[in-house]
Amino acid sequence: xxxxxxxxxxxxxxxxxxxxxxxxxxxxxxxxxxxxxxxxxxxxxxxxxxxxxxxxxxxxxxxxxxxxxxxxxxxxxxxxxxxxxxxxxxxxxxxxxxxxxxxxxxxxxxxxxxxxxxxxxxxxxxxxxxxxxxxxxxxxxxxxxxxxxxxxxxxxxxxxxxxxxxxxxxxxxxxxxxxxxxxxxxxxxxxxxxxxxxxxxxxxxxxxxxxxxxxxxxxxxxxxxxxxxxxxxxxxxxxxxxxxxxxxxxxxxxxxxxxxxxxxxxxxxxxxxxxxxxxxxxxxxxxx
Numbered sequence: 197x198x199x200x201x202x203x204x205x206x207x208x209x210x211x212x213x214x215x216x217x218x219x220x221x222x223x224x225x226x227x228x229x230x231x232x233x234x235x236x237x238x239x240x241x242x243x244x245x246x247x248x249x250x251x252x253x254x255x256x257x258x259x260x261x262x263x264x265x266x267x268x269x270x271x272x273x274x275x276x277x278x279x280x281x282x283x284x285x286x287x288x289x290x291x292x293x294x295x296x297x298x299x300x301x302x303x304x305x306x307x308x309x310x311x312x313x314x315x316x317x318x319x320x321x322x323x324x325x326x327x328x329x330x331x332x333x334x335x336x337x338x339x340x341x342x343x344x345x346x347x348x349x350x351x352x353x354x355x356x357x358x359x360x361x362x363x364x365x366x367x368x369x370x371x372x373x374x375x376x377x378x379x380x381x382x383x384x385x386x387x388x389x390x391x392x393x394x395x396x397x398x399x400x401x402x403x404x405x406x407x408x409x410x411x412x413x414x415x416x417x418x419x420x421x422x423x424x425x426x427x428x429x430x431x432x433x434x435x436x437x438x439x440x441x442x443x444x445x446x447x448x449x450x451x452x453x454x455x456x457x458x459x460x461x462x463x464x465x466x467x468x469x470x471x472x473x474x475x476x477x478x479x480x481x482x483x484x
Contacts, residue, residue, distance in 0.1 A: 204231070204273040206281060206301045208294070210313015213285040213416070214391035216247050218314045224248055226311050231277035234269055236284045236292055257281070262293035266300045273306045285416070286315045291335045291361055317359045320386035320418035323396060324357070327423070331357040337370050344370060348377040350464045350471055355423040364413040368405070374421070375401045382422040388415035442469060442477055450481075 207226050212218040227233060227250050234257035235241035241254055257265050273279055281288045281297060288294035301308055317333050334351070337360055338344040351358070362370055364387075371383070383404055385397040393415065397404055445467065449459045456478055463474045 202276050203306060204276050204278040206273055206279050206298070206306055206308045207311050208288050208298065208308060209280045209282050209311040210287045210315070211241075211244060211282050211285065213314050213316045213319065213389055214394075216244060218390055219244070219248075220311070220313060223311050223313060224250070226280055227252060227282075229278070230280045232269075232272060233280045233282060234265075234297070235282050236288075240284050241282055252280075257293065257297065259293045262296045266297045269297055270300050270304050270306065273301065274304065280311075287313055290315065290317070290333075314390070316361075316386075316389055316416065316418050319389050320384065320420050321357065321359060323386065324384040324420040325398060326357045326382060326384065326420055328357065330355075330423075331359060333359045336361045336363075337366070339366065341369065341373060344373050345377055346461075346464060347471075348374055349468065352378055352468075353424050354470075355425075357423050358421045360419040360421070362417045362419055364415060364417055367413050367417055368408060371401060371405050371408075375405065378424070381424075384420040386418040386420065387413070389418065391415070442467065442474070443481065446474070446477060446481065 207230060209223050209226055210220070211223065227245065227248075230252060233241065233245075233252050233254045235254050236256075236258050238254045238256050244250075245252065245254070255265075255269075257269065269279055281294055283290075283292045283294060289298055298308060321328055321331060332354060338347050367385075374381075374383075378401075380400050380402060383399070383401050385395075385404060385408070387393075387395045387397070397407060399407070442463070446459060446463060449462060454462065456475075459478065460471055460474045463469060464471055
């Protein structure tokens with residue numbers, strides 16, 4: 197269905213991750229021209245707007261009001277007013293509530309235009325020195341130790357470079373869990389990218405853990421980790437990943453009355469299969 201010409205446009209607008217000069221001329225133009233800016237943290241965004249003398253009205257759109265606020269914003273768009281969606285840093289929709297609004301706008305045939313900008317995960321990747329031809333972004337790590345270790349186990353065979361976000365107060369424990377489950381791997385900690393105290397720490401996991409143990413870690417953290425090395429001659433792993441075997445096992449758990457959430461958890465532990473593969477297979481089984 198074609199977009200109604202009387203409707204507004206939703207701009208997905210990239211903003212700086214630290215240094216206020218890391219914003220495009222096009223982004224500044226859009227922020228000045230739209231009727232409303234939907235911001236993850238209005239106080240944070242207003243610092244950027246004040247710096248560039250932009251007087252556009254700002255409204256809050258964050259994790260805790262996304263389901264209530266998204267329909268309100270879509271109604272504004274339907275009434276012909278343009279909105280710029282911004283996050284606290286970088287591109288909206290990456291590990292933030294932007295996805296909900298973007299999806300709802302698409303479902304209402306609202307035109308969406310991306311205004312590209314800097315991204316912490318790409319910035320960290322390109323300076324890491326690790327392979328950039330194939331990589332995977334996994335967002336924030338699980339908070340609880342048991343869940344985090346189980347998660348690391350589920351992706352230990354991922355061969356691509358892996359990128360995570362992590363909170364500074366959980367970093368030391370998270371790296372210890374990573375070392376316990378994976379053993380030695382190359383890792384890069386990119387901290388406070390583009391800001392005054394930018395720091396990039398490279399090395400093997402054990403070396404990096406030793407280096408940061410004496411430090412107080414602050415600021416925004418991006419982790420870039422070497423992918424797993426493919427194991428040769430391990431027929432067991434290939435056999436367990438066979439879709440037929442997986443489906444038989446999932447059906448068995450289903451018949452025993454387990455919920456999908458419990459099935460995913462049990463299958464991860466017993467078969468050592470990534471969560472996304474299990475979830476995909478469950479959806480396929482439901483649609484048969």
